Amino acid sequence: MNMTEIDNALRQLRLSGMQQTLSTRAMQAQASQEPFLETFAALLQDELERRSSVLMERRYKRSGLDEKASLADLDWRFNPKIPRAACFELHTLKFIAQGANALIVGKPGTGKSHVAKALAYQATLQGYDVRYLETDTEFARYALAGSQDRANMLKEWVKPDLLIVDDLFLARRITAEAAEALQAIVHQRYKLRRALVVTSNRVVQDWGKYLGDATMASTILDRLMHRCVMLEFEDKSYRLKEAAARLAIQADGS
Numbered sequence: 001m002n003m004t005e006i007d008n009a010l011r012q013l014r015l016s017g018m019q020q021t022l023s024t025r026a027m028q029a030q031a032s033q034e035p036f037l038e039t040f041a042a043l044l045q046d047e048l049e050r051r052s053s054v055l056m057e058r059r060y061k062r063s064g065l066d067e068k069a070s071l072a073d074l075d076w077r078f079n080p081k082i083p084r085a086a087c088f089e090l091h092t093l094k095f096i097a098q099g100a101n102a103l104i105v106g107k108p109g110t111g112k113s114h115v116a117k118a119l120a121y122q123a124t125l126q127g128y129d130v131r132y133l134e135t136d137t138e139f140a141r142y143a144l145a146g147s148q149d150r151a152n153m154l155k156e157w158v159k160p161d162l163l164i165v166d167d168l169f170l171a172r173r174i175t176a177e178a179a180e181a182l183q184a185i186v187h188q189r190y191k192l193r194r195a196l197v198v199t200s201n202r203v204v205q206d207w208g209k210y211l212g213d214a215t216m217a218s219t220i221l222d223r224l225m226h227r228c229v230m231l232e233f234e235d236k237s238y239r240l241k242e243a244a245a246r247l248a249i250q251a252d253g254s
């Protein structure tokens with residue numbers, strides 16, 4: 001086989017990692033008189049790496065995340081009261097294997113969603129099936145859907161190893177359909193011991209008000225909190241800090 005034929009064979013065998021690096025590895029082997037097995041091992045490694053990065057990217061796309069957030073992006077000095085140790089403990093993802101939950105509540109702009117997204121992204125890197133829900137948008141979609149589509153959506157929300165319900169009750173009251181969806185998610189995932197992370201800037205005492213049903217709120221909270229880490233994010237809003245910085249720049253410029 002000549003190079004073009006080898007290239008075609010690799011394509012046919014769907015060994016795109018090897019195909020991409022073949023010419024470089026061949027040049028390298030020739031230049032350094034490398035033993036065959038060394039070159040072959042390097043090519044295999046290229047294929048393995050390519051496959052794992054393709055899988056990671058696929059899991060990221062399927063998760064519905066809109067950014068690859070990391071705990072390293074956070075300025076921990078800005079809000080020293082944020083439970084840093086608990087955030088890193090969650091980041092080990094042991095809670096996913098344990099089927100435990102995390103409830104992240106606190107003031108707006110303090111990094112709750114950022115932390116939830118960082119956990120979700122880390123989970124995709126570790127091979128977990130993850131779904132991230134921007135709750136108001138997804139629940140509005142659910143409320144408008146027909147019964148078959150609703151059943152499918154619920155299935156998608158119950159199935160993954162980790163579900164993130166982000167910014168719950170951002171718009172205060174949610175529709176009766178949305179409340180049912182939340183109840184179904186929490187009840188079913190609880191039964192199946194699948195991890196759930198919820199973020200909200202509403203204190204749990206008010207959830208009954210936003211759900212329009214105090215009993216429903218307590219059955220949801222009961223299951224959510226049973227195996228759960230609760231994180232409270234207090235202190236100042238990072239959004240306001242950024243807005244103030246922008247204003248200062250504008251004032252300087254004028």
Ligand SMILES: Nc1ncnc2c1ncn2[C@@H]1O[C@H](COP(=O)(O)OP(=O)(O)OP(=O)(O)O)[C@@H](O)[C@H]1O
Nearest residue numbers: 074075078107108109110111112113114201238239
């Ligand atoms: N300590 C921090 N260091 C750096 N960036 C931060 C910090 N806290 C928050 N941010 C950034 O500020 C913005 C708002 O944070 P985020 O959306 O996580 O807040 P939130 O607590 O979820 O607010 P809300 O209750 O309104 O949903 C994001 O862009 C986030 O990356």
Ligand SMILES: [Mg+2]
Nearest residue numbers: 112113167199
């Ligand atoms: Mg948020």
